[in-house]
Amino acid sequence: MITKPHLEEAMYRAMALAATNMPPDVRAALERVLEEETEPLARQHLQVSLDNADLAAKGEGLVCADTGFPMFFVKAGAQTRIEDGFGAVNECAARATARATADCLLRPTMVDPFTRANPGDNVGNGMPKVELVFEGDGDGLEVIAAPKGGGSEIFGTFYRMLFPADGVAGVKKFVVECIRDACYAGKICPPAIIGVGVGGTADLCMALAKKAALLRRVGFHHSDPALAVLEDELTNAARSLGIGPMGARGVNAVLAVHIATAATHTAALPVAFNAQCLVGRRWKAILDGSGHATFTGEI
Amino acid sequence: MKDIKLPLSAAAARDLTLGEQVTVSGLLFTGRSRFHIRAIEDNIFPPIEYSALNCFFHVGPVMRQKKDGSWEVVSCEPTSSIRFERYGADVVRKFNIRVLIGKTTMGHRTAEALRDVGGVYLSKIGVSGNALRSQIKKIHGVHFLEELGKTEATWVFEVERFGPFFVAIDAQGHNYFEKLNADVEKALPEVERTLGIPVGYDYTGVNADE
Structure with a gap:
């Protein structure tokens, strides 16, 4: 059984890591194109962006200040059990998103489309966006947090x-x-x-x-x-x-x-x-059946 | 690299060349969609001395309020200015803005307004919000925080050697990206030929012929 506090914490940490770290495959791809580009401005765009990600990883800011649309892609197995059932995934995602926003890891960006009112916590109708799919026979849960730039x-x-x-x-x-x-x-x-x-x-x-x-x-x-x-x-x-x-x-x-x-x-x-976008933010939490989580930038 | 002292004069703006990289020093103010819409549609705008503050930074900074109530910038990434094109020219003329800083570019109407007032558009270099944060020396104030929230509010920053940015629209109205786009247009037929797209190919029409 995965408890709600365990799930919320894993979603929060995955979102925090996504906001402050560039995934290794994305970084490698950017370094590869930096080798290839010859125009000075093109090279500068890439070098500055890589340096910016380094600062974020050191705790000096964010991979990008437009933390965009908060999204979670969740994969469960046939044996996965969650406290209060799978509806709790949405609840935990909302709480994790609000916490990440309060901690300035996410910018308060989600607003009502007509009134443009901003609740200040990135939580609203349909947000954060959560996708839940079932695959395999396991009892764990895989959560990918993806703050997608505007x-x-x-x-x-x-x-x-x-x-x-x-x-x-x-x-x-x-x-x-x-x-x-x-x-x-x-x-x-x-x-x-x-x-x-x-x-x-x-x-x-x-x-x-x-x-x-x-x-x-x-x-x-x-x-x-x-x-x-x-x-x-x-x-x-x-x-x-x-x-x-x-x-x-x-x-x-x-x-x-x-x-x-x-x-x-x-x-x-x-x-x-x-x-x-070039920063390609996503970070994965892998929870076992007891809710213990590990985190990785690999995909 | 040239460091632009704010507020910028029209003469100094006209000295800047397309593609040139610059930093800026002095006072600037921030805003995004809500600033533009409210200023032009509703005549609601921050009570700022615009003759002393003629640099408008298109951004929604990530701001943290400290325990003592004061603010600090976590990161600030220029936002896409082209979204504001509907109001860009009117805002430039209304407040006599000589420096716009943002991401992407702006369109013809704003370029014309900048030409008329003697102003330039500066576009960001890379994703640089954390470096920019360290170049903000003081937060002088915030307007409409309650109504608009931290992201759309107008912040007044004092910056030092802020940037670099590149001149994407000069004070003569030339646009770096429009020139580049004309070259892309020329490259397109060969790209389509390589992909095997027949010359003159068009999607199937399912409406009355125009």
Whole structure:
């Protein structure tokens, strides 16, 4: 049995670690592109961002002050038991988010969409966003805290219903248009990780894109070789646009393109685009069946 | 690197060149969407001496209140200025702003307003909120904290060698990103050809032809 205090504490710590540490795979990808970029401004954008993350890890600030949309991706096993049932996951997520905000690890950013009223704790209708899925036979729980920056979500979200006759060419055209739009003047804080969802319903399609951008190790290819080739083709297309870090002149506006698919209607070819910014914040808590938690930046 | 003394004069603004990197020193004030909307739609704005404070920093800083009631900056990352384009020109003219600091860029109308008043737009370099925090020497005050909360409130900061930033819109109205975008436009046909997208390709239309 995982108690609510254990779960809340694990969610709080995962969010705190996400806010103050750059994941190792993201850092490695940024260091790799820093080696490659030759334009001074592009290089400076990258070096400054890496230095900023170092300061955050030393307790001198945050990986990015726009701590964005608070999200938790939770995975449970068939034997997982939580005090008061799985509804407690939402309750613990809200409390963990409010605590992280009170401790200035998250900025109070979530507001009512119409009145714009800010409760000051990042908790509101549907926020923090919690996704709960069941996988495997275990009794533990995996929690990924992902404070997703506003820039990447606000300027890096697109959806289009294509049709079968539009073909792969349509998917490619759409993704390149989105990359160009999203990276203009550094709106999504490139170099970005691009999630592309193809298929499903509109909401499933976007969820695929989002999870491909946020939860996959940077550059980890789709298991289908044809889609892995398409991921590389789209990454190379982005490299040829002439846009680099933070929208400056350069090569690497995109660290990787991650594609995810779902079955869809025979009449439809839905495509969703969701970007993750260069700091790529996410941190994982792994709880065993007794609620003991370990934390990792690996994914 | 040039350090801009605030408040900036129109003559000094016109001396800055596109792409040049600068720091700023002196007093500035902060704001985001709510500042812009309220100032123009409702004529509600902080009671600041705008002739002495002509640098507007687009940001929602992370602020911590200490036990004695005073404030400290945890981190402050410039926010995307292009979101404010609807009101940007009117705000520049209304308060005679000569320095805008933010992320991304602004559009034609704001660039024209900056040209008319003699002002520049400075864009951030990298994610730098923790370094910027250490360059804020004093918090002079906060306006509309109760109504707007810590993030959208207007803070008045005294900064020293704050930055660096780069001149993304100069006082002649030139825009670094628009020039770059024109080059991207030129690169696009070859990118599409490499991807195998047929020349003149368009998505299937499902509405009446225009």
